[in-house]
Amino acid sequence: MALYIVEADCISCGDCEPVCPTQSITEGAIVFKIDKRTCTECEGDFDVPQCVKVCPIDNCILPLEA
Amino acid sequence: MNQDALSRELALRIGLAARALPDTDAKRLLAVLADCTGMPMTESQLANIDLATLKAAGQGEFAKVADDVLQQALDILKNTASEKILPAVQPYEEGEMPNSxxxxxxxxxxxxxxxxxxxxxxxxxxxxxxxxxxxxxxxxxxxxxxxxxxxxxxxxxxxxxxxxxxxxxxxxxxxxxxxxxxxxxxxxxxxxxxxxxxxxxxxxxxxxxxxxxxxxxxxxxxxxxxxxxxxxxx
The missing domain is CATH 3.30.420.130 (Dinitrogenase iron-molybdenum cofactor biosynthesis domain)
Structure with a gap:
C-alpha cells in the first residue's frame, strides 16, 4: 500500500514534499516521486494522506494498484 | 511569430506620439528615441524611457517642449494613455496548429x-x-x-x-x-x-x-x- 504521483499531471510545485510524515517524497529527475517502500498512505499519522490533501491538482496522487 | 505585428503597433504609436508633439513627424521622434534605446528598439527599452531621458536625448531636441505635452507623447508611446492601441487579432481554426x-x-x-x-x-x-x-x-x-x-x-x-x-x-x-x-x-x-x-x-x-x-x-x-x-x- 502506497501512493504514486501521476507524472503527466505533476507540476513540480513541491507542496507535497514537506507534509509527508515518512519523508517518502523526493524531487525526481522529471517530477516529484513517492518511495513506495516507505509510503504508508499516512496510516497511523493522519486520517487522510497529507500529500493528496495539499496537492493542487486533482487525481495527481493516486493509490498504487497492489 | 508576431514580432512583425508588434513592431507595427509600435510604429503606429510612434506616429501618434509624434503628432502629439509640436512640429514633429515620426522620423524626428524616431531619431530621438533611437538615441535613447539604440536600434533595433525593443518594447522593454522603450518602457524604460522617462521624461528626463526623453528631454535630454538627441542633444536636447525636445528640451523646449512643455513637460505635459512630452508626457502625453510618452503615454502614447508606452500605451498607457487612455486611448490604447491594441494589436490585431488573427483568425484561428481549432486544430490548425499542431502540438500547440x-x-x-x-x-x-x-x-x-x-x-x-x-x-x-x-x-x-x-x-x-x-x-x-x-x-x-x-x-x-x-x-x-x-x-x-x-x-x-x-x-x-x-x-x-x-x-x-x-x-x-x-x-x-x-x-x-x-x-x-x-x-x-x-x-x-x-x-x-x-x-x-x-x-x-x-x-x-x-x-x-x-x-x-x-x-x-x-x-x-x-x-x-x-x-x-x-x-x-x-
Missing part, C-alpha cells in the same frame, strides 16, 4: 505581461506552438453591466477557461487555487516582461524538453518524450 497550447497573459498595456490576475485590463490570448504564435483573442475583464458575479476571480478564470496557462505579474493565493481548479496553470513572473519575450521563452521550452504537464497539454505522449531520460535515471 492556448495561453492567456494578464496585461494592462497590451505590450507587457504586467497585470495582476484580479485587476488586469485584458487577457491577451495566444495559440502557441514551438514555431508559431498567434494572438487569437483579446478578452476584456470587465464584468458586463447587470451581471451579478459572486466571485470576481472565478469569473475572470472562467473567461480564460480554454487556456492551459495564464501568465500574470502577480496573483493572490486563493485566486491561484481557483485558477488551478479550472485546469489552468498560473505562472507568476519574477519581473515584468514583454508579451513577445514570454512567448519566445515558452516556445524555447516547447521546442526543447517540456515538463510532462506541458507536454500533455501539447498533446505529446509523455512516455515517448521522456523514455530516454527515464532509462538514464534507472
Amino acid at each position: 497550447v492556448r495561453i492567456a497573459c494578464a496585461s494592462d498595456d497590451a505590450i507587457h505581461v504586467n497585470g495582476h490576475f484580479g485587476g488586469c485590463t485584458w487577457f491577451m490570448v495566444y495559440q502557441v506552438n514551438s514555431e508559431e504564435a498567434r494572438l487569437i483573442d483579446i478578452r476584456a475583464t470587465d464584468i458586463p453591466a447587470g451581471l451579478v458575479v459572486d466571485d470576481k476571480n472565478i469569473y475572470r478564470a472562467e473567461q480564460i477557461q480554454d487556456c492551459k496557462v495564464v501568465y500574470v505579474a502577480s496573483v493572490g493565493g486563493p485566486a491561484a487555487a481557483k485558477i488551478v481548479k479550472l485546469g489552468i496553470h498560473p505562472m507568476r513572473l519574477e519581473a515584468v516582461a514583454s508579451l513577445a519575450d514570454i512567448i519566445s521563452q515558452l516556445q524555447q521550452v516547447m521546442a526543447g524538453s517540456p515538463p510532462p504537464w506541458l507536454a500533455k497539454a501539447m498533446g505529446i505522449e509523455v512516455s515517448e518524450r521522456f523514455k530516454f531520460d527515464r532509462e538514464a535515471v534507472g
Whole structure:
C-alpha cells in the first residue's frame, strides 16, 4: 500500500514534499516521486494522506494498484 | 511569430506620439528615441524611457517642449494613455496548429505581461506552438453591466477557461487555487516582461524538453518524450 504521483499531471510545485510524515517524497529527475517502500498512505499519522490533501491538482496522487 | 505585428503597433504609436508633439513627424521622434534605446528598439527599452531621458536625448531636441505635452507623447508611446492601441487579432481554426497550447497573459498595456490576475485590463490570448504564435483573442475583464458575479476571480478564470496557462505579474493565493481548479496553470513572473519575450521563452521550452504537464497539454505522449531520460535515471 502506497501512493504514486501521476507524472503527466505533476507540476513540480513541491507542496507535497514537506507534509509527508515518512519523508517518502523526493524531487525526481522529471517530477516529484513517492518511495513506495516507505509510503504508508499516512496510516497511523493522519486520517487522510497529507500529500493528496495539499496537492493542487486533482487525481495527481493516486493509490498504487497492489 | 508576431514580432512583425508588434513592431507595427509600435510604429503606429510612434506616429501618434509624434503628432502629439509640436512640429514633429515620426522620423524626428524616431531619431530621438533611437538615441535613447539604440536600434533595433525593443518594447522593454522603450518602457524604460522617462521624461528626463526623453528631454535630454538627441542633444536636447525636445528640451523646449512643455513637460505635459512630452508626457502625453510618452503615454502614447508606452500605451498607457487612455486611448490604447491594441494589436490585431488573427483568425484561428481549432486544430490548425499542431502540438500547440492556448495561453492567456494578464496585461494592462497590451505590450507587457504586467497585470495582476484580479485587476488586469485584458487577457491577451495566444495559440502557441514551438514555431508559431498567434494572438487569437483579446478578452476584456470587465464584468458586463447587470451581471451579478459572486466571485470576481472565478469569473475572470472562467473567461480564460480554454487556456492551459495564464501568465500574470502577480496573483493572490486563493485566486491561484481557483485558477488551478479550472485546469489552468498560473505562472507568476519574477519581473515584468514583454508579451513577445514570454512567448519566445515558452516556445524555447516547447521546442526543447517540456515538463510532462506541458507536454500533455501539447498533446505529446509523455512516455515517448521522456523514455530516454527515464532509462538514464534507472
